[in-house]
Each structure stands twice: as structure tokens, then as C-alpha cells.
Amino acid sequence: MSHEQQESFCEKLSGELRHFRWREIFTWKLLRMLAMGQGLSALICGTAVTSQYLATEFQLDVPMFQSCINYVLLCLTYTTALCFKKGNENILQILKTKWWKYLLLGLVDVEANYAVVKAYQYTTLTSIQLLDCFILPVLLILSRIFLKTRYRIIHYVAVFVCLAGVGAMVGADLVSGRDQGSSSNILLGDGLVIISATLYAVSNLCQEYIVKNKSRIEFLGMVGLFGMLISGIQLGVLEHMEVGNIQWKWQTALLLGGFAICMYTLYSCMPVVISMTSATAVNLSLLTADLFSIFCGIFLFQYTFSGLYVVSLLAIMVGFIMFNTVPTPSQSPEPVSQEAGQDNQAVEHDDERQVGSAVDNQEKCVIDSNLENLPAKNGHILRSVKM
Structure with missing residues (x-):
């Protein structure tokens, strides 16, 4: 970047900062979004902790089985709710016109979950934490192309601040010697993480569009239906032996139930938060999920604490607030749902x-x-x- 471009960038950024009404930034809406975003991070932390207990204490590694339980719960509630809808919101009308779209969306969502879990077998935790942030630039590009979202310089600076917070977290992991995971095939593992981040970005973008233009029930009902079918087929092909060899105990059932409740609540609440902000803003808030898992691991798994974790948390919070200080309107008018x-x-x-x-x-x-x-x-x- 030349000197003139740097001056132009600084002038634009300072101009946007001068037009801020700083007293109007910390509104109840922003605080509510911040609290709800951290609630989603806490739910992701719950899924991580229960999965780690299942893997370390009971040698149970069945990610597709765990995901299938979540899709079954979504199908039982939201897909059933669509059966009682009338008009174009009825499940039969949706399947007649858009069944193939939701089939692709369910496939994207299932494979995004499976790819990131599979990556732990080939690469390290540090690589996963870093490359998982690839979802942010992909979301920015896809939102700009398909949703016509207009981003300003402050939004890109906010994303950079959040990524700097992730870098501080990864640095703390390296200092404390918590760079866990396999390194049997780092190239394959890193590729799986990038594929997972891209698929998550596509899924979240579709979720934002459907929630803001259709309804939350339609999105969750269709994802639950096709996710259950796809994950069920994949479960029968890949994990039928592991599921058949499960030593059922009350601890195992409790941990699987805890994972399912956290994942189901996450899927149910995330569309609500996305409808208030955007998929990009929600994913910025979810960067703290790894930090919550680390804080829980300090007490549960005797992780080593580092002051960089606090720095990382503060940086992510500051970036999230910066991103939400300026709205990101869409250039094209949004169609109005029936409701x-x-x-x-x-x-x-x-x-x-x-x-x-x-x-x-x-x-x-x-x-x-x-x-x-x-x-x-x-x-x-x-x-x-x-x-």
C-alpha cells in the first residue's frame, strides 16, 4: 500500500469515527446482541466440553451420531410445526417448490460439521483455530455478492481486531503448551478445516437470507428434515460399528443428552440473533467460544492459564462492538414474508x-x-x- 493510499485509508477511517455518536453506541439493543452472542458461545463451549469428556473418559468418538441426534430433535419440533402451517408456509408447498434447495443446504450443513471434527485426526488445534477464522472473509465476500451488503472501513477494521484477538489466543496456547491434536497429515487436516469454514459460511449466509425473508421455522424445519436424512445415511455407512459397540452407562447417556441439548438450543437461537444483526456479526461473537472452552478446561482438565486469554477476550469484544456501531444495510429491498x-x-x-x-x-x-x-x-x- 502506497503512502497516498495509507493517507486516504486513514482519512476515511477518521471521517467515520468523527461521525459517530459515541453516547448512542452502548444501547440496550447492542448489549442484548452482545449477551445473546456470548450465550451462543457458551452453548458451543457446552458441546465442546461434553464431546471432550466422551472422547477422553469413555473413548467414544461418534461425531455423526451426535449430529444426527440434533437433526432428529429439529425434525421432531420444527418440521412438525411446518406440517400445521397453512398456505405457502406448509411443508408440502415448500417441498414442491424448493425441496432441492433445502436438500443442498442440509448437505452443506451436515458436511461442515463432519469436516471440522474429522480435521482433529490429522492436524493440530492451533491450525484449526487459525484456519477456522477463514469463515469471516468468505462471509464478507458472499454477503457483498449475494446479499448486496454494504460494508464500510470500520467493519473491516473490526474484523481485523477480532482476528488479532484469535491470534493472541493461539499464542497463549503455544506458550502454555496446549497445541494438542494429531499431525499425521497436516495438509489434509488444514484442507478439511478450510472446506468446513467455507461450508459454514454458505450455510450461515443461506440462514440469514431465509430468516430475514422467510421464517425461522422454515429454515430449522427444512434443515432438520434433510439433515436427519443425510446424517442418518452417513451414520449408517461410517459409524455403525462404533455406535453398536457403545458401552451404555448413565454418564454416557447424560453427556450425549447434554451435547444434544446444547446443540439443539444453539440451532434454535442462532437464527434469532442473526435476524437482529447479520451472520458475519454472529460469527465474530462466536470467536469467544474457544476461550470459554479454555476457561472451563482450566478447572476441568487442568489447562495452564495465560494472561493472553484475557487480552484475546477483550480484543474480540471490542471488535464485535465496533462492527455493530455502524449498520450494514442491503442495497436490494428485502421481500416481505407472509407474516x-x-x-x-x-x-x-x-x-x-x-x-x-x-x-x-x-x-x-x-x-x-x-x-x-x-x-x-x-x-x-x-x-x-x-x-
């Missing part, structure tokens, strides 16, 4: 009633003014009309 249309119709009826009442009041005022101009001998007529 939103009903709400708008109700508002229009209210507006019509208000306009009608205003017209009536104006007519009444005209009549009153005309009556008041009548002679005094017609006062009895004036009183009768006003009554």
Missing part, C-alpha cells in the same frame, strides 16, 4: 382508521364553524347538532 405482510396490513388498517377519524374531525370542525356563524335565533339548532 410480515399480515402485520403490515394491520398497520395499514390502523392508519386508515386514523386518517378516517382525522377527516371526520375536520368535517366536524367545518360544520361547527358554519353553525357558529348562524344567527342567534337558530341557537336551538346549533345545540341539537352538537349533541
